[in-house]
Amino acid sequence: MIGIIFGPPGSGKGTQAARLEQEMHLKHLSTGDILRAEVAAGTPLGKRVQRIMAAGDLVPDELIVDIVRLRLPEAEQGAGVLLDGFPRTDAQGRALDAMLAGEGHSIDFVLALVVPEEVLVERILHRAAVEGRADDTRQAIAERMHEYHKLTEAVLGHYRKQGVAIHLIDGVGTPDRVFERIRTALSGISSGYGQKGE
Numbered sequence: 629m630i631g632i633i634f635g636p637p638g639s640g641k642g643t644q645a646a647r648l649e650q651e652m653h654l655k656h657l658s659t660g661d662i663l664r665a666e667v668a669a670g671t672p673l674g675k676r677v678q679r680i681m682a683a684g685d686l687v688p689d690e691l692i693v694d695i696v697r698l699r700l701p702e703a704e705q706g707a708g709v710l711l712d713g714f715p716r717t718d719a720q721g722r723a724l725d726a727m728l729a730g731e732g733h734s735i736d737f738v739l740a741l742v743v744p745e746e747v748l749v750e751r752i753l754h755r756a757a758v759e760g761r762a763d764d765t766r767q768a769i770a771e772r773m774h775e776y777h778k779l780t781e782a783v784l785g786h787y788r789k790q791g792v793a794i795h796l797i798d799g800v801g802t803p804d805r806v807f808e809r810i811r812t813a814l815s816g817i818s819s820g821y822g823q824k825g826e
């Protein structure tokens with residue numbers, strides 16, 4: 629099973645993805661987390677993307693596609709994969725389709741967290757204060773939201789056209805309530821998953 633979780637900055641996407649990993653045993657593959665780890669470790673890739681990320685811009689498609697291409701096969705060994713933060717552009721979507729088609733796989737579901745913009749800004753500024761994230765300045769937030777709306781929603785359209793189930797999830801409320809909505813949305817396709825170790 630391969631799913632994608634979408635959500636604007638501050639929508640609680642990382643928290644919900646971690647819950648999905650824990651409860652449905654989907655391997656969480658977050659391109660943002662991978663890139664942040666590269667930056668923190670000071671690798672050549674990290675040095676290359678550091679400034680781009682701090683400005684809230686998108687990292688070039690070919691770098692991101694290479695990252696996913698390297699990690700997807702291993703992630704697919706388990707019960708399933710949850711892609712987080714990828715694909716973000718049409719080119720990434722097409723590259724992913726080609727990767728999956730080569731293995732006879734396709735996307736099973738798309739989750740999109742929906743949260744009003746004023747709630748998002750409040751959450752992000754709070755997180756910036758707590759975690760000291762370099763990319764959570766007001767200007768960078770505005771840039772990331774702009775990128776999200778411009779590019780990510782086009783990717784949603786890409787999957788809608790392919791007939792992939794797209795679940796719009798109300799992301800307002802406690803993490804538990806939001807997760808319940810996700811669980812309900814996926815109940816039809818999750819049978820047979822999440823049984824491992826139970």
Ligand code: AMP
Nearest residue numbers: 659660681684685686687692713714716
């Ligand atoms: P995220 O944690 O998903 O919001 O990602 C943090 C930052 O990493 C983004 O603002 C981009 O600079 C970069 N990034 C993560 N995923 C991608 C992607 N699929 N395409 C381009 N840039 C990305």
